[in-house]
Amino acid sequence: MAGNVQGESQFDVIVVGSGAGAMTSALVAADNGLSVLVVEKSDKYGGTSSISGGGIWIPNNHHFAAKGGKDSYDKALQYLKAATGGVVPETRLRAYLDNAPKMIRHLEAKSRVRYAVAEKYPDYYQHLAGSLPGGRTLDPELFDTSVLGDELPHLRQGAPSNLLMGRIAWTARQAHKAMSREFGWRFMVLGLMLRFKLDFKWRRKSKFDRRAALGTALIASLRRSLQDRKVPLWLKTEFRELVVDGGRVCGVRVVREGREVEIRARRGVIFGSGGFEQNQTLRERYLPQPTQAGWSATPPGNNMGAALEAGIAAGAATALLDKAWWAPTIRVPKEEKPRGVFAERAFPGAIVVNGRGKRFVNEAAPYLEFVEAMYKDQQASGAKSIPAWVVFDASFRFNYAMGPLMPAQIMPDSRLRKEWLGTVYWKAPTLAELAAQIGVDPLGLEETARKMNEYARTGVDSEFMRGGNVFDRYYGDTNVKPNPCLAPVQKGPFYAMRLDAGDIGTKGGLLTNEHAQVVREDGLPIPGLYAVGNCSAAVMGLGYPGAGATLGPAMTFGYVAANHIAAAA
Template sequence: MTTQVQPQSAYDVIVVGSGAGAMAAAVVAADQGLSVLVVEKSDKYGGTSAISGGGIWIPNNHYFAEKGGADSFDKAFTYLKAAAGDKVDEARLRAYLEYAPRMIHYLETRSRVRYAVADKYPDYYQHLPGSLPGGRSLDPELFDTSLLGDEYEHMRKPSPTTLLMGRIAWTARHAHKAMSREFGWRLMLLGLMLRYKLDFKGRRKGKMDRRAALGASLIAALRRSLMDRKVPLWLNTEFRELVVEDGRVTGIEVLQGGRKLTLQARRGVIFGCGGFEQNQALREKYLPQPTRADWSATPPGNNTGAALEAAQAIGAATDLMDWAWWAPTIKVPGEEKPRGIFAERAFPGAIVVNGHGKRFVNEAAPYLEFVDAMYREHQKDSQSIPAWVIFDARFRFNYAMGPLMPAQVMPDSRLRKEWLNSVYWKADSLDGLARQIGVDPAGLDATVKRVNEFARTGVDSDFARGGNVFDRYYGDSNVKPNPCLAPLTKGPYYAMRLDAGDIGTKGGLLTDANAQVLHENGQPIPGLYAIGNTSASVMGTSYPGAGGTLGPAMTFGYIAARHIAASL
């Protein structure tokens, strides 16, 4: 049973956290012949990884090579170095690029994890040398959750919004084909629905698809892999403190069922327990203002920075503490957490404005850069947080925006009544809409007229929206001349509030190329490792591609486990 405490209190390796990086580290450590324990403070395993897209950014991967793709270490290093700049030690960059392809090949051949290349998903910074128009981001294959047995009940479940019709699993490749309306998208959707409908065995157990996709697929595969190795996972086990003897981390103290336990880690402790985005005090201490924990798209109550503060207490160095994996979010009443707005911003016919009614960023830009632009613009006159996404009836009919499914599927009459004037605002004219949301009407009118002209010519002279392959990835391939631009001319008009949200913090414990936590004196702290958002990102302040969070988390988990096994 997952939550049952075993009598054993000493292990070679203790992994704190149960996200993708943590469980990948545990799998690899167990394969090295080490005894491993995974501890998780919540009553569900999977962390933020379970509700993520599950993608991993792995340059020079074997999947792309098998499809004839051309990538190399040198090309990837050129790109990553250009993106990260001088904010990250080159040894860490090189370690990531060297071991990331090995990590995923290892997991594919030794565990239940299965991926496919998203060969059309571009790197985010197409203007940088070494970027590729696709092939570096990998998308999880579907996973049969019946293989988990009762353990499936303890997994953090994905939001219904990531499922087709709220219940059918589909990959990011499926979603892209549908959202961009590529040739054959309707037939593809029909096939997915038929597969679900004909799964009589799965349907007997409930309405939800027994197959998992995206981050849920990855977590389910890793959990099954831990079960194969008989690695214990303790839930409801909260990390409290590090145990240090003669300068070496030798264990941890945890709280479980109201009891304090001391657990010995003979070879090492690996922190893979997220960042500090759910800790309002730490947000106010480190992140740009304004900042709110309830703007974050991560699970409330988790990722509160306990590991960060415990390591700082023994002298650990930190870096990038004023950065997060930014993503604009929309709050929906009654839901546990806000929804990140990722693909929808690229759809043609929606614009984003500040309080002056003016655009300030390319709406289709990567989500980290989008919120960074919100903060930079807000510093000028406090008018860009929140921002507002504006669209017309034509957009509303054809496309989704956050919780609003296209009106052809979910007309306004079927929306929850409490959403009006809380999730979305609606008016017959742009002037009326602007006055409802407190945006300058003249500014909004001028902006819409300007964008409508851009839509006619196909050229966004202000922010070059739709001007590169990344922007166009989620554009509507049927809209010409620019798949990301369409005029706003048909009432009623709609607005939705965008907050400066995130999918985790980016700063954390400074580590070396072996994932060892560094002391403020520059030396590794013996016995202590950090991966994922508990560590300062190997990407620096950049976000090179889809899967730029989980890819490094799993890679440095792989590195840490192997380093521990080889160190003694």
């Protein structure tokens, strides 16, 4: 194959991928005086990071401490050991806790990346020792994308559901205030809308806000920081294989502008190219069944597992290949990818049922555990829970969003697209008629609703304890008593929406050590090869400790990898 290679160039570090972990790697490498190239398969940069919430889970962060928050290294380590399920070496856990606070301080001191603490966003597993009711998740500030210049059209934009009214940028903190209907939320929303409306100059150019939010804000700020350092980003450059010489990774072969090109890396190659969730063959080989790439909330055609297969070919060990960052999804016709359903499941008055019309999980549970419960119920009870169905009544429909359906007080049924009825949502005057439409046992559904109505009255869900901890209540309606996550399902018409066993990326991949070096089965590193993010086996092991537990490690180990390469150089 080498004989077919045309052209050759050299850099100290080559980064494959353009998500948050990849860009952090490139930025820190450049700050260490190394020459860097970033290559990206797509015609858009940002990967799945750009369509995410952009949060990062950083124990002992300086933002929380500045507001008087109390955290400790030992408490965070205790929590991580429990949350990860004992499958991750303590050296890797400590490497994360040691470097995560340093990483965010470095970025905020030397780049355009800016974060604020989400004080109220709790760790996901409140029953585990060492968890906190808030303060470890950081939320990106809004970022003015006009500074990206000619590269703005190539920025991967977040999902419409990440924007207010599908157009207006808001932080996760602001979105939470609106969704939980905290005091003053209406005035806040009006202020955001007014800010957008008065930006006349920008609105003549685009129907979207000039400001990026959430993951798009993070990616935009990282890319602008790389522009400041004159770090090149090659789009539409597909990674094909590693160049290995004498057991050391010394470059990559890519296809660019229709030609295969070999690029040499004097110091190292860093994989930051995402998982394999869009590769149906690999999904069927590794993930639980049934599985469909079309259920994933990540961009189609990307994240095909090229880094995983190249690493295995180079002798890398792997781990956690049967795991994913699960999240239930809703398919919307004509949209590029399904939408993840994260917060809406906690709103009072929505229930999730299987084919027997029975609940099988706390609807407000973390999204990873929610989909795991879908698989477990399908296998254990024989009831069809893939897909599952979220069911709600007219009161819920009026007050709350669900997937692409904005509250009816903003977007009544008459304004919904006609083709959505029977594809995105189902509607009927009674629960029995609704059950018949979606193939669910009507008696089971009616009994489930009867139970939920009683739970709403008493405030106690005796089956799954929904609303029984601070994480559940984070997205509950603060105005609903006695339990902000429980309300009756009794007022017709009734609605249902299909929930698939989706994901926001795979969790398994190339095994790495505490320096982000890819290792062989014997634990020895493959010289010159590093992996961060979803192409590596997650440092979070079996769990999902808190919001930002994907991007936080990706960026942290990107920071670690770049510094390790620089130190070796």
